[in-house]
Amino acid sequence: MARKFFVGGNWKCNGTTEEVKKIVTTLNEAEVPSEDVVEVVVSPPFVFLPFVKSLLRPDFHVAAQNCWVRKGGAFTGEVSAEMLVNLGIPWVILGHSERRALLNESNEFVGDKVAYALSQGLKVIACIGETLEQRESGSTMAVVAAQTKAIAEKVTNWDNVVLAYEPVWAIGTGKVATPAQAQEVHCELRKWVHDNVGAEVAAKVRIIYGGSVNGANCKELAGQPDVDGFLVGGASLKPEFVDIIKSATVKKN
Numbered sequence: 001m002a003r004k005f006f007v008g009g010n011w012k013c014n015g016t017t018e019e020v021k022k023i024v025t026t027l028n029e030a031e032v033p034s035e036d037v038v039e040v041v042v043s044p045p046f047v048f049l050p051f052v053k054s055l056l057r058p059d060f061h062v063a064a065q066n067c068w069v070r071k072g073g074a075f076t077g078e079v080s081a082e083m084l085v086n087l088g089i090p091w092v093i094l095g096h097s098e099r100r101a102l103l104n105e106s107n108e109f110v111g112d113k114v115a116y117a118l119s120q121g122l123k124v125i126a127c128i129g130e131t132l133e134q135r136e137s138g139s140t141m142a143v144v145a146a147q148t149k150a151i152a153e154k155v156t157n158w159d160n161v162v163l164a165y166e167p168v169w170a171i172g173t174g175k176v177a178t179p180a181q182a183q184e185v186h187c188e189l190r191k192w193v194h195d196n197v198g199a200e201v202a203a204k205v206r207i208i209y210g211g212s213v214n215g216a217n218c219k220e221l222a223g224q225p226d227v228d229g230f231l232v233g234g235a236s237l238k239p240e241f242v243d244i245i246k247s248a249t250v251k252k253n
């Protein structure tokens with residue numbers, strides 16, 4: 001069963017109105033494979049979401065970078081899933097390692113967020129990944145399995161979930177996982193989903209890779225059988241993001 005290639009651009013906490021306009025103009029002018037071949041989602045900071053949504057070509061979509069774990073209310077500084085739905089924002093990134101590490105988001109909290117966002121009708125890019133220390137101690141699979149389990153325990157329908165494997169040591173470091181390293185974890189993860197969720201979900205769920213993906217390394221990574229796309233940080237702010245989108249065609253060859 002073909003899994004549609006997915007390319008997400010996580011802009012993180014970057015951009016001014018002028019810079020955002022420039023990035024969107026580049027994307028709008030780009031010639032890329034059709035929506036049947038690749039799903040493209042860009043994730044600006046909250047404050048730019050409506051602006052980007054209004055400017056962006058209709059075949060690309062937007063994602064928030066986070067949302068509150070439950071229904072909105074007296075939670076100063078938070079943005080709720082209902083608000084994103086109200087604004088017509090279809091996607092949200094949850095469980096990014098920067099939030100897990102800097103804001104102490106636990107596996108259980110991320111699992112709750114994913115379940116709540118899905119219940120409100122959002123589609124979720126759920127991030128998982130090990131630190132360098134965890135990799136070096138041989139616990140990569142145990143770590144990503146525990147992160148995925150905390151999500152799986154609360155989610156019954158996986159149709160609107162994309163899993164983003166983002167090894168922490170590869171994020172923003174220029175130290176990309178080798179295609180073999182990415183494939184190994186993606187394949188193990190798919191096996192984990194097969195054994196713990198079900199064969200059908202395992203065959204369908206997209207597992208995308210994130211961590212120092214750029215225009216030069218994307219094709220080889222895209223060629224791996226269990227790499228179904230990317231979540232791109234730094235390079236999603238640059239014109240080379242277009243080359244990363246185009247790497248979707250590797251799957252067709």
Ligand SMILES: O=C(CO)COP(=O)(O)O
Pocket residue numbers: 010096166170171172173174210211212213231232233234235
């Ligand atoms: O964290 C990432 C995407 O969510 C990856 O960031 P970089 O592509 O900058 O390494």
